[in-house]
Amino acid sequence: MGRSDRTIKPGESDEVKFTVSTTRLTGRVSRTATVYTNDPEHKRGKLTCVIPVKTALTLKPSSVRFRDVDRTAKEVHQTVTITRGDGGPLKPELEPLKHPNIDASLREIEAGERYELDVTVHGPWPKSRYVRATLKLKTGVSQAPEQVIPVYARIAPRLRANPPRFLLRADQPARRRAQSKLVWSGGKPGKVLEVSCSDPRLAVRLEEDKDKNEQLIVLEVPPDYKPETRRLPRVTVKTDDPEAAQLLIPVYMPRPAPPVRALPSRLALPQGMSNEVELRSRLLWSGKPGKVLEAKASDEQLSVRVEGDGSTTYVVVRVPPGYMTPPNAHPFVTVRTDNQRAPIVRIQLIPAGPPPERRPPAVGQRPDAKEPSDPGKTPRSEQEEPSQE
Numbered sequence: 001m002g003r004s005d006r007t008i009k010p011g012e013s014d015e016v017k018f019t020v021s022t023t024r025l026t027g028r029v030s031r032t033a034t035v036y037t038n039d040p041e042h043k044r045g046k047l048t049c050v051i052p053v054k055t056a057l058t059l060k061p062s063s064v065r066f067r068d069v070d071r072t073a074k075e076v077h078q079t080v081t082i083t084r085g086d087g088g089p090l091k092p093e094l095e096p097l098k099h100p101n102i103d104a105s106l107r108e109i110e111a112g113e114r115y116e117l118d119v120t121v122h123g124p125w126p127k128s129r130y131v132r133a134t135l136k137l138k139t140g141v142s143q144a145p146e147q148v149i150p151v152y153a154r155i156a157p158r159l160r161a162n163p164p165r166f167l168l169r170a171d172q173p174a175r176r177r178a179q180s181k182l183v184w185s186g187g188k189p190g191k192v193l194e195v196s197c198s199d200p201r202l203a204v205r206l207e208e209d210k211d212k213n214e215q216l217i218v219l220e221v222p223p224d225y226k227p228e229t230r231r232l233p234r235v236t237v238k239t240d241d242p243e244a245a246q247l248l249i250p251v252y253m254p255r256p257a258p259p260v261r262a263l264p265s266r267l268a269l270p271q272g273m274s275n276e277v278e279l280r281s282r283l284l285w286s287g288k289p290g291k292v293l294e295a296k297a298s299d300e301q302l303s304v305r306v307e308g309d310g311s312t313t314y315v316v317v318r319v320p321p322g323y324m325t326p327p328n329a330h331p332f333v334t335v336r337t338d339n340q341r342a343p344i345v346r347i348q349l350i351p352a353g354p355p356p357e358r359r360p361p362a363v364g365q366r367p368d369a370k371e372p373s374d375p376g377k378t379p380r381s382e383q384e385e386p387s388q389e
Helices: none
Strands: 027-036 044-053 057-060 064-069 075-084 102-110 114-122 130-138 146-155 159-162 176-184 192-197 203-209 214-221 234-239 246-252 260-263 266-270 277-285 292-297 303-307 313-319 332-337 344-352
Touching: 057 146, 064 075, 064 114, 102 130, 114 130, 114 146, 159 234, 159 246, 192 203, 192 214, 214 234, 260 344, 266 277, 266 313, 277 344, 292 303, 292 313, 313 332, 313 344
Parallel strands: 064 146, 266 344
Antiparallel strands: 027 044, 057 075, 075 114, 102 114, 130 146, 159 176, 176 214, 192 234, 203 214, 234 246, 260 277, 277 313, 292 332, 303 313, 332 344
């Protein structure tokens, strides 16, 4: 953010200083700044700054990442290519890393120009799902003496559910069934000792297919099921495996779609337009289309009408010429329907456009202070044009 108290007289010029953080940036970088003035013809302008960011070296890839490593795998490998950048010749040196699951070694491909870093993540795998470390590389270049390379590995859990949760739809008239498959990693499948649900109205059981070596958790949902509390139920699976003694499978029920909604639910309200403007929002019905009884705006300057047939209904807001939103007002449109579940639909009107022009405060004057009245003062219309700021 630049200084806002400067005044640039006609025919003069001034400088704008940019401060750009180049952390993790390489190559050609472009940044844009916005300048606001009191010139009625040029109230806002944009300045673009193009910066060539120099680097001591380049890494491909810039970090080492392994995702969903199977627990049966003994180790996983990845190679990072290190290439000389805009500085002098490289003399890389890898600092020793003391980590029980990570090994790293540096190989020279072309002296001073190109190297390869071999990273190996190996077992025995920890009980937690993540292996993290940071490799520190001394570059031998004075402008950037050290480079950091993050190492991240996500280990597959010993036991997980696929899908990870039961997804139920609300207001289902018929009895329905949901299921989730148990997936084991890192050895033979364990034995399920017990399956239970926190809501006794939901019946849960285990189904095993020995031919396919599958274990399914089946959830029976009664008709018109609704949770009695705000806290959703969950299924608990207990096994004989010490690494995965218990698994929780949440039961998720999304909220049903509203019977009617406006799209978009917010309309940009233009300010001070020279001509009349009409804004439109469509009413979407999730079931049988209903009837609009009334549509009215909170601001009496705006008029609202409803167009379309029963299946396609539009709410049209008429904005008169020169309209400006009253101070501290938040206009909206209220649509009344014959639907008992959604009798009222609201459409927000967000003022859009340039804000009202304000004179900058004088030096030493508070921004909210009022100028003292002076009977002998020359009217502003007869004064000279203010200088551009």
